[in-house]
Amino acid sequence: MPKKIQMPSLSGGTGGIPEIMKRIMFISPYAGRAGAEVYLYRFLKNYDEQRFQALVVTEKFSPLFASLQPKILYTYMKKSSIVMETKKIVRQISSKLQKQDKPHGFGLFVEEVHRQFKPDEWVLNSILMQKVMPSVLRMQAHTTLIVHEMPSAYSFVSMQSMQAMIKYCQRIITNSSSSSKALSVMGREDIRLQPCFYDAEEIRIHQSRNGLRSELGIEPDDFVLVGAGSLDFNKGIELFMQISEASSGRAWKFVWIGGERKTGFNHFINCLYARLKVNGNLMILSEKDHDFYEYLNICDAFLLTSFNESFSLVTLEALALGKPAVVYDCGGVNDFMTEVSGRIVDSRNPKKWIDTIAWVEQNYKQFPASELKALAAQYSTKTQVPALTALLSDDENHA
Template sequence: MKKILFITQNLERTGSEMVLWYLFNNLDKSKYEIHVFCMEKGSLYNLLPSHIGKSVVYKKSGSLKQKIWRTVLKTVGINPLSYQLTALHNKFKPDYWYVNTLVIPWVYQVAKTIKVDVVTHVHELLQAFTIIKRNDFRLMVEESKVIIGCSEQVCEHFRVLGHEDVRLQSSFIDASDVHIELDNVEALKRKHGIGSSDFVWVISGGTSYMKGFDLLVSLLIEFKNPNIKFLWIGKQRDDGLNYYIEELARSKYPNQLIFAGAQSDDYYNYMAMGNGLLLLSREESFSLVTVEAAFLGLPTVGFGVGITKSFLKEGMGETVGVGDLEGLMLVMEKWHTHTVDKALLKTEALVYDVEHQISRYHKLLDEL
């Protein structure tokens, strides 16, 4: 039996975390024993299958005992994160670590110190590289025995750097996990003031600049029709941009911008409230939400990021160049009345379903 220590951010309902979630729920437990170490407890953390071990950093554990122990370690000059991860490694004795995303750079120095093999699954593109210090990024590349990219674009960045073992594992959805409750969808529409004649653009992700949150200002000005609504699903950030856009929408464009917040159980019900997915991201390594929308029969309109340019076919949506806001508005207007090929959308989405992808993922893990 192979033992793998997965290290990830939070098991929240985001693209990179959902890939692990689907893997965990479909991994052969007779072949793999796994433990998941998180930086925070996301909405899926406590829903992990019972046979999977899990732990979270002392600071976010909610345990007074662990918090006191963390304080003791800091007092005597010991790094609590390094100590905890090393202790977990020594207790679990994994064959290798599987680090999910680039944004946990401190783990690579620990791995180097205790001489453990590391596999890194990269879901980020160049913009994310800017938030990691030069030496941390270099160490990540050097200490990763294998780098897995979620798309060919990601893989190519590391091939250019000369890494000798770069693998592709596309992100994917679990179609069996998609449940739409029509009564609930209608109740949510009533709750948020969405009528039968409204056209709803769904946007999914955190309310950040990289996700194109700022572009809502121009879109609200352009689409003054109260029957055109924007439904943003995702965690709202506590910053000035969010305050500005909320106040602008409330005072000038009432009821056109709806914030659903972060969703778990009702995520797909909120998605099903839409007539189309609006992709405003300035950069996406894959864009899992495009696949989710397709499975639900929603066309995608937006910037040509991630897999969208190759994924979207006639009747499935349309993209424009990144930053081409004028072109985006024209395409949005077109798709308010455009014919949608829902059957094709679902067929293409199933290429990125767990049933199709999990055997490839298993084969990859078997080879590591």
Template sequence: MPKSRILIITPYAGRTGSEMMIGYLLQQFSRERFDIALCALRDGELLRDLPADVPAFVAPHRFTLWQKVMNKAGKNPILRYLRQVQKTFQADIWYFNTLVPSFLLPLAKELGVRIVTHFHELPMEYVALRRQAFADTLQQSDLIIGCSEIVCRRIAEAGGQRIRLCHSLIDLSRIEVKEDRAAVLRRQWEIAGDEFLWIMSGQTTYRKGFDLLPEFAERLRGSRARILWLGQVLDDGLVEYTLERLRRTEGIRVDVAGAQREDYYTYLSMADGFLLTSREDPFPLVMIEAAALGKPIVSFSSGGVAEFLTEGMGAAVDSWNVRDVVAMMRQYMEQLRVSDPEKSRKRAQEFDVERIIPRWEEIMLEV
């Protein structure tokens, strides 16, 4: 049986959950069944961590003067580049990782390649596409993959067909905790022994609920809670608004640590609890990572977290009120609720790359 040739097209080749998942897959997919190449629409870190047998392409994203002129004339340099990539790699399937590459759908149809669209989005992010582009993605994709049950439901509600569930995943073998480094970090951030450290992880966006930090800080006043936010700090007005409010808020201490790639898992290991403040989150990898380290999770019922958590792992609060989430956090801090770290670790193992990749390969062989 001839191998399928798949060109995965991804937006930024960065360290968001949707792209980390692709990075893990590219390390372990079956070389007997597939030839896979990666094309990124930006030059990101993921490209430096690819296996040697996975060809990598980077579409033009900082246009030259001539490319700008051509773009104005209706000759998009990205489309021209993808034609060259297809001529070189001769893919059978173009695999759109997230909705961002969906603008390439007409070109894929023109070139006669099959299309797989991997949805990592819930409705809050559908606004990124025009109505017709969204409808075309649902109707013209040969197959749609949803990263969680709730994502698959939303796609079906919008009229999507040929939908397959393949949960997001992590590579458990990459989780490394350095206890001596953790002690250094605790001193660096002046975390007292009696403080209950809640860690959060994600980009500082509205969808992730970054702007809710001041309200959490105020409502937790008088408790032994401490909050530390990990993740890329964007240069935008929402961040400045939130940080200024934090400076003016009389509440618990909240620190924004930024992206911590080298020490990431060590930071997570320091947590007494993991807090998710997202307004929507399809199936965040950070919750799997927190569970793998045995941390109780408290969250809004914002999407995939509700289907991930089982009894003894934490709580997804069925309201959008910070007050209710804080009440649940207090129950854990006061030991009115307890979690079972072993249950959390076992649940995380169900989403290890070695468990999920056979499902992904089975889906791809359908196309």
């Protein structure tokens, strides 16, 4: 059972706060500073709390969401109690008799929170929240689904859950035209497009760029190419390493920022790195937190080698730092990448990438930092959060 949620008063006549404020329960994954979690964190950090009251529910503890209290309410599922386990068993038996989906333990927790908070709407922050769909149907909750994923991630969701989310969620929001197109194939044409956004307040550079480059053994005249993301197959780390190998001898340095996942693929990457790092032009750094932008800022250009991305926020953040990007034609980047901001590569042949990078290096003056930052500013929290706030509060006339 969740502990009693301390509910602030919703009544009052000051500051234009309505006597009955809409309540939204956001149900989110949390696995560290990943895309869906950071998206919701930045939104709630910057939204106008007079528009609706927000509660976030996660399965695991999230320091990100906890840091937003008391602006929002936050709770997470702790170790299952005997009472919760008993309820789960009873409902599993009941659902089997009625030929319904079995309830998930986290779904039962969400139901208990629902009874306390009494939300007007549930918002599932990712298709990975499929586990609460049986609870959505059982509680007949008015539900919005935010889709951050491309089709390559659909394999992590059961067919039954995907069908249910597409059919029963009253509203679906996604962050790129590529993602929207994929959803329309499954029968939903009323998709709402809401781009991702970065928080300019988070992009603060305190350390000397040249000093950090020097610490990493980068020469002043080296052309530095940075990639970022977890060391998984979809991020294209192998291609990034192949490009570095094929460009050995050039005054280029390749730096990847991101944590490993302790998988067989990571073992393969570690072995490949051990072989390639002797070339002296490749380094893989551990995952960064508060100092991420310091390391991103060492680059001369950003490389996005992912197979699929619904938006690629990190590419946008590189532009916000005034860095051009060379990106694979992987989906959502097409919504904001133009020849003003860099180049899109439609091949996974390292030679094609080397030719494109060389062109960007030779024509670097065509990418003034001021223009890149101006392009990125269109996707800042300042411009995008009010639009999403209006959409969720059903008041788009006041975006």
